[in-house]
Amino acid sequence: MDARRILARKRDAQTLDRDEIRWFANGLANGDVTDAQAGAFAMAVVLNGMSTAERVTLTEAMRDSGTVQQWDLPGPVLDKHSTGGVGDNVSLMLAPALAACGAYVPMISGRGLGHTGGTLDKLDAIPGYGSEVEIARMREVVEVCGCAIVGASGDIAPADKRLYAVRDVTATVESVDLICASILSKKLAAGLQGLVLDVKCGSGAFLAGPAEAHDLAGILVSVAQGAGCRTGALVSDMNEPLASAAGNALEVENAVSFLRGDAIDGRLWDVSVALGGALLALGGLCDSAAEGQHKIATAFQSGAAAERFARMVKALGGPADFVERAEKYLPRAAIVAEVTVPRAGFLGAWDTRALGEVVVQLGGGRRRQTDKLDYAVGLRDIAPLGAHLGAGDHLALVAARDPESLARARAGVLAAAKLSDTAPDMVPPIVERIG
Numbered sequence: 001m002d003a004r005r006i007l008a009r010k011r012d013a014q015t016l017d018r019d020e021i022r023w024f025a026n027g028l029a030n031g032d033v034t035d036a037q038a039g040a041f042a043m044a045v046v047l048n049g050m051s052t053a054e055r056v057t058l059t060e061a062m063r064d065s066g067t068v069q070q071w072d073l074p075g076p077v078l079d080k081h082s083t084g085g086v087g088d089n090v091s092l093m094l095a096p097a098l099a100a101c102g103a104y105v106p107m108i109s110g111r112g113l114g115h116t117g118g119t120l121d122k123l124d125a126i127p128g129y130g131s132e133v134e135i136a137r138m139r140e141v142v143e144v145c146g147c148a149i150v151g152a153s154g155d156i157a158p159a160d161k162r163l164y165a166v167r168d169v170t171a172t173v174e175s176v177d178l179i180c181a182s183i184l185s186k187k188l189a190a191g192l193q194g195l196v197l198d199v200k201c202g203s204g205a206f207l208a209g210p211a212e213a214h215d216l217a218g219i220l221v222s223v224a225q226g227a228g229c230r231t232g233a234l235v236s237d238m239n240e241p242l243a244s245a246a247g248n249a250l251e252v253e254n255a256v257s258f259l260r261g262d263a264i265d266g267r268l269w270d271v272s273v274a275l276g277g278a279l280l281a282l283g284g285l286c287d288s289a290a291e292g293q294h295k296i297a298t299a300f301q302s303g304a305a306a307e308r309f310a311r312m313v314k315a316l317g318g319p320a321d322f323v324e325r326a327e328k329y330l331p332r333a334a335i336v337a338e339v340t341v342p343r344a345g346f347l348g349a350w351d352t353r354a355l356g357e358v359v360v361q362l363g364g365g366r367r368r369q370t371d372k373l374d375y376a377v378g379l380r381d382i383a384p385l386g387a388h389l390g391a392g393d394h395l396a397l398v399a400a401r402d403p404e405s406l407a408r409a410r411a412g413v414l415a416a417a418k419l420s421d422t423a424p425d426m427v428p429p430i431v432e433r434i435g
Contacts, residue, residue, distance in 0.1 A: 022060075028065065108186055238352060
């Protein structure tokens, strides 16, 4: 095998065979492929695309470039993946709910990217929580608690780690083929028996249009199933934040309130229950998604999901009484101030991406990989779409570290809110079910 020959074939829009793709993925992992060659490969894929067979092979090859987990557990190994958005803290509730229903969930999660929040960044707001652990420790926690939400170790799909770093600096991040292989290689390396993908569409999503989200969801499902994992997908709405909070500690607090039953955002409930129901059906823990939804709802309402979350937090180094006393442990911003609307009207639209950027500018997200996060800042009590507001009524609360960032955030929230004289047409939280 020769990297130059493989690159020339892909440059000329030829279909690579299984041996070529696997050799190239192994070369990414062991260093035989240079950064220049990795970048050339990514650009050739962007320009010429890949067939379904090529996508499946690339996903399997990147999965197999590191350790692939094997499990011997009394229940199915399940997980979900979201393409990202604002106020999307579903993982914090869903993983323990699935565990309470008899599943095992090794949830390999990531950090924030651009305007979208990262699950690991949220969990890092919990004092002592170990979001980066060795594979052996992750396995122990999954076996004992039923779930572990952690980052990928260095031996999880190392070919993807190498290619992703090159894509980030070669204008090739947007390739659907490479997105698919990147997402699925890490997830499938966890040894899953069932996977559900939450593909977002709307103003706060990576893909704005439902047709684009439908196409990506279909590709992801076909590739994951081609790689041997039972998979389904939901296309869900991201035209407003999913939770009424956006920001690391604020979203954790929102999740704990949900698990305790103190305050539950309706759209967050709908998406969490729908994803969980689909997963339980895929894993054979119930006969239908509808039955699975009932089981997930019961896990939330009975407190079983909250108990599993508390057990996981403790096992990974967090406070033993975190669920009961989250407010005591989570960091607090120095300033919390209200944003109000200047005139009466319906909240007709949110520029949700802009709200995510407000959180980044407050210090709750990264502009550069080396940026240090302020876990306390963000937005909460965000008004829902369709609300009728009078002049001076509440739009959101801003949690900021200083008056200057507060002023910028207030202006950003007001600019992101679109008032209208008529009520907007509301989009349901679940737009489509695939697979």
